[in-house]
Amino acid sequence: MTTDRLEDLLRSTLRAEAKAAEDRIADLEERVLLEIEERRPRLLWHEWLRQLLAPTASSRFGQLVVVGATAAIFLFVGIGISSNLLRHDDAAPKLSLQPVRFADGTQEVLFVLPALNAENVAVVGNFNSWEETALSDQDGDGIWTASIPLPPGRYEYAFLIDGRWWGQDPQADDWVQSFGQFSSVRYIGRGGEDV
């Protein structure tokens, strides 16, 4: 086989395999823009904070007023929530799979895994760049938990039980298989079961 022939074959093969799978990105624009829209409050917050720190006195003054008013509202609401939580503490379940929701759509997602004889349990996923986030079992009952705030989106993850991969979380919305191993999937916010 000549070098030219090899290069042509390589080029046509790479293009053919991408073409054969192009249905997977047919609606990529919509999915990306949806996630951007869902993240927008946080993106704008960063932009807004940048302007706040910028040396423009007029814009800062207006923003400082808004910061003060927002802080007052949060303080007021926070006191209300705290007193409400204290009042119902006895009736509240100790472990709830119902996520806590924030105004920007972010949810406090609870990852739970029973692993009676494990010494270490961690969760890895695309929300933590596949770096380990440890689960804890403070009362030693073999139920390991971690609570992670996640903005709306699709999350692929797996547990590591003493370093061993465990990809089929019973609490997951879906399981996917790649590289011959399972991973779990959860949908948070729009696009998932919470819609």
Next chain:
Amino acid sequence: MYRAQDEVSLLRASLQGDTAAWGEIIGRYKDAVFGLCLGFMRNRADAEDLSHDAFIRAYVNLRKYNLERKFSTWLFTIAANLCRNKLRYRRNHPTGEMPFHLQGGTDPAKVIQKEDQHALVQQAITKLPYSYRAPLVLRFYNDLSYREISEVLSIPEGTIKTRIHRGKIMLKALIEKERDPT
């Protein structure tokens, strides 16, 4: 609406928060980014997820992009880094399974009968080490120059030339081995 506008205008509009402009950018580059991720990862599901993540990450970091630079090179660098990180994670957490296989891509019967050259080449690419596969994909799928590949992979240009040369030799040997296993 944006067809007639040049890329810099679209990027400037995206920076101003015009998501329709960013949608146009995605439309222009999604095939290239997906093909890159598929070539690197050899897995359709990963390629889909990483393409999505690459456009999100690029949008979030758009302020860091220097408009003087070629946008495609910057975007491919983001996608390549995401692929490299995911492959690195998979390498550090082996599962005992075959590290790569292209899902739903090839018909083994055709490979055995030596009838499908694309299937043979696909299998050979999958067996190539990542350090040789990545430059070949950027060169022959994304049509990048040696200098651009060097920029995307953060590897000296001379090393890229060597890897592409050796990668082709290895690929040829793998194809011939697949074609005639005896």
